[in-house]
Amino acid sequence: MTNIIVTLPRPEDAKGIKNVLVRNGFRVTGVCTTGAQAISQADGLNDGIVICSYKLQDMVYSELHEFLPYGFEMLLMASGHLLPECKGSGIVCLAMPLKVNDLVSTVAMMCEGIARRRRRERLRPKVRSAKEEAVIKDAKELLMARNHMSEEEAHRYLQKCSMDSGTNIVETAYMVLSMMRE
Numbered sequence: 335m336t337n338i339i340v341t342l343p344r345p346e347d348a349k350g351i352k353n354v355l356v357r358n359g360f361r362v363t364g365v366c367t368t369g370a371q372a373i374s375q376a377d378g379l380n381d382g383i384v385i386c387s388y389k390l391q392d393m394v395y396s397e398l399h400e401f402l403p404y405g406f407e408m409l410l411m412a413s414g415h416l417l418p419e420c421k422g423s424g425i426v427c428l429a430m431p432l433k434v435n436d437l438v439s440t441v442a443m444m445c446e447g448i449a450r451r452r453r454r455e456r457l458r459p460k461v462r463s464a465k466e467e468a469v470i471k472d473a474k475e476l477l478m479a480r481n482h483m484s485e486e487e488a489h490r491y492l493q494k495c496s497m498d499s500g501t502n503i504v505e506t507a508y509m510v511l512s513m514m515r516e
Contacts, residue, residue, distance in 0.1 A: 336445040337382030339364040341372040341398070343391050351385060351437070360445070373401050381405030381442050381452070386414035394449045396511040399425055405451075407444055411437075466504045475509035476514050 338360055342348040345367055363382070368370045368391045372384055377424040382407055386395055399408050410420060414429040428440055454490075470492065477488035496506040 335361045336448050337363040337379045338441065339366060339372050339375050339382060339384045341366040341369065341384055341386040342388060343367055343387060343389070347387075354434055354437065355441060360441060367391055369398040369401070372398060376403050376406050379403075379406075379449055383407050383409055383441065383448070385409045385411065385441070388416050395420075395425070396423070399423070405448075407448065409440060409444060428443065462504065469511065470507045471506060473510040476511060480514060 338355060340348045340351045340355070340362055342351065344387065348365045352365050355362050363379065364372070365370045366375060368388075370392055372386065376382065382405070384398065386398060386408065388395055388410065390398065395408070395410050402408065403463040407516060408425045410417075410425050410427045410433060411430055412427065417427045417429060420427055426440060428436055440472065441486060445454070462503070473492060474485055477483050477491060478485060481488075483491065492503055492506050492510065495510070496503045499506065499509075501509075
């Protein structure tokens with residue numbers, strides 16, 4: 335589920351938005367009245383949405399957006415005449431007065447975008463360091479020399495052992511090196 339932080343200068347407004355979102359199945363992880371509180375809450379989370387107004391007690395929306403950690407998106411709720419200045423900034427905007435249906439559908443769209451980004455990042459191949467690549471190469475060379483395997487067979491052997499033991503291939507390579515060098 336996506337983390338949502340509602341940040342509005344008036345606590346009763348923030349609680350009202352939170353209640354609307356919770357009634358519609360969203361998880362609101364925080365309700366804040368200042369940008370500093372929102373940043374502090376966001377720092378402990380991987381990603382999410384910050385819903386805020388144009389001006390907070392300690393900063394304006396653009397400063398808050400600048401200080402949000404990677405993975406966080408912003409939904410700005412402001413008067414229609416203020417919204418044109420955020421075009422092209424990567425901030426999703428809703429004009430006030432707010433319609434509940436617009437808020438719910440916009441938050442749902444943003445949550446789906448975050449879920450898609452998570453899936454893409456999870457499916458992206460992991461980048462190994464040069465040291466890790468060297469360990470895998472050494473383990474394959476040792477398997478090739480001792481067991482008369484081709485490089486492809488040695489690699490498949492490491493992969494299978496890795497999957498069977500529930501460890502990643504680098505840990506498996508370390509195990510092969512430590513067992514076969516004794």
